[in-house]
Amino acid sequence: MKRRLFLAGAGASAFATALRALAQSAGSPKKLGWLSPGNRGAHEKDIFTSLFRSRLRELGWTEGRNLVMVTRFAEGDSGRLKALAAELAAEAVNVIHVFFAAGVRAGREGAPNTPIVFSIVGDPVEDGFVASLARPGGNITGATTRETEFYPKRLQLAKELLPRAKRVAVLSDPPDRNPPRVERAAKELVNTGERLGLSVTRYHAGSLDELAATFDRMLRERTDVVLMHAYWLTGAKGRTLAVAQAARTRLPVVYPFSTFVYDGGLIAYSQSPPELARRAANYVDKILRGARPADLPIEEPSVFELTINMKTARSLGLTVPQSILLRTDRVVE
Numbered sequence: 540m541k542r543r544l545f546l547a548g549a550g551a552s553a554f555a556t557a558l559r560a561l562a563q564s565a566g567s568p569k570k571l572g573w574l575s576p577g578n579r580g581a582h583e584k585d586i587f588t589s590l591f592r593s594r595l596r597e598l599g600w601t602e603g604r605n606l607v608m609v610t611r612f613a614e615g616d617s618g619r620l621k622a623l624a625a626e627l628a629a630e631a632v633n634v635i636h637v638f639f640a641a642g643v644r645a646g647r648e649g650a651p652n653t654p655i656v657f658s659i660v661g662d663p664v665e666d667g668f669v670a671s672l673a674r675p676g677g678n679i680t681g682a683t684t685r686e687t688e689f690y691p692k693r694l695q696l697a698k699e700l701l702p703r704a705k706r707v708a709v710l711s712d713p714p715d716r717n718p719p720r721v722e723r724a725a726k727e728l729v730n731t732g733e734r735l736g737l738s739v740t741r742y743h744a745g746s747l748d749e750l751a752a753t754f755d756r757m758l759r760e761r762t763d764v765v766l767m768h769a770y771w772l773t774g775a776k777g778r779t780l781a782v783a784q785a786a787r788t789r790l791p792v793v794y795p796f797s798t799f800v801y802d803g804g805l806i807a808y809s810q811s812p813p814e815l816a817r818r819a820a821n822y823v824d825k826i827l828r829g830a831r832p833a834d835l836p837i838e839e840p841s842v843f844e845l846t847i848n849m850k851t852a853r854s855l856g857l858t859v860p861q862s863i864l865l866r867t868d869r870v871v872e
Contacts, residue, residue, distance in 0.1 A: 573611070577612060624637075625649035636657075655680075655832065656819055657680075687724035708760075708764070764790070767781065785805070808845045847870055
């Protein structure tokens with residue numbers, strides 16, 4: 540009986556999705572703007588993009604039938620984002636999906652009347668993007684990552700992974716790109732390190748050209764472990780280069796997202812990328828169906844994951860403590 544009820548429920552759900560898709564296809568396709576700080580060439584290979592599109596299909600949106608995705612890429616130059624947002628507004632997109640605080644700021648300035656959904660923004664209230672988490676107001680909504688709350692947890696993870704470590708490098712975006720809360724959290728991390736018996740030093744890299752030189756400097760200064768907090772490297776191209784520099788210098792790195800680990804990075808503790816993509820797609824779906832961003836509360840992180848690449852650990856000669864393995868959500872071999 541329970542199996543028949545389950546099958547009936549599943550059939551009803553599939554039928555409802557089919558009806559929604561049929562109704563949507565009867566009218567003009569909706570337009571989704573995609574504003575990315577990254578590279579067009581890496582877009583199709585990006586895990587977040589794939590998960591986001593998959594979730595939209597589950598919700599009844601099919602590109603080429605009832606949905607058109609209009610894409611713009613800054614190719615690593617965040618100064619272009621505002622003009623690209625204006626281009627999307629000129630294309631009369633129904634909603635724009637953006638990344639990071641820089642993307643929200645550019646979307647707000649370049650497309651002030653277009654609904655905006657953001658991903659990977661630490662504190663949209665402090666940044667001035669929304670009035671409150673419960674009642675965003677205006678034309679902006681999304682899911683916050685509360686990223687700075689992970690800083691001390693990653694430092695503790697580094698200490699647990701390498702108990703003999705003494706020198707920790709924090710690789711960050713340049714200070715002028717960081718909101719005040721990130722600078723505060725970075726300074727507090729130095730104090731946390733002292734309590735753990737660690738010397739924490741900040742390093743900055745603002746472009747791909749600076750990345751190799753920064754890793755070389757960390758190596759010369761006898762760094763034991765690196766915390767990666769340079770968020771402009773989270774795109775596919777940036778991840779590949781960051782992981783390559785870590786491998787070249789043989790520096791253990793704790794990353795901000797598990798996508799780095801899938802690309803060969805050592806270990807990451809973060810909000811779940813699949814959860815981030817699912818939430819972003821859910822917001823886009825609601826807005827395309829007529830909801831107002833002002834009425835869609837900001838969601839806070841609820842699913843976290845610890846990911847480790849055992850092949851990379853072995854290549855670095857690291858023995859991963861059992862205490863970490865027991866907490867690991869995903870192991871990459």
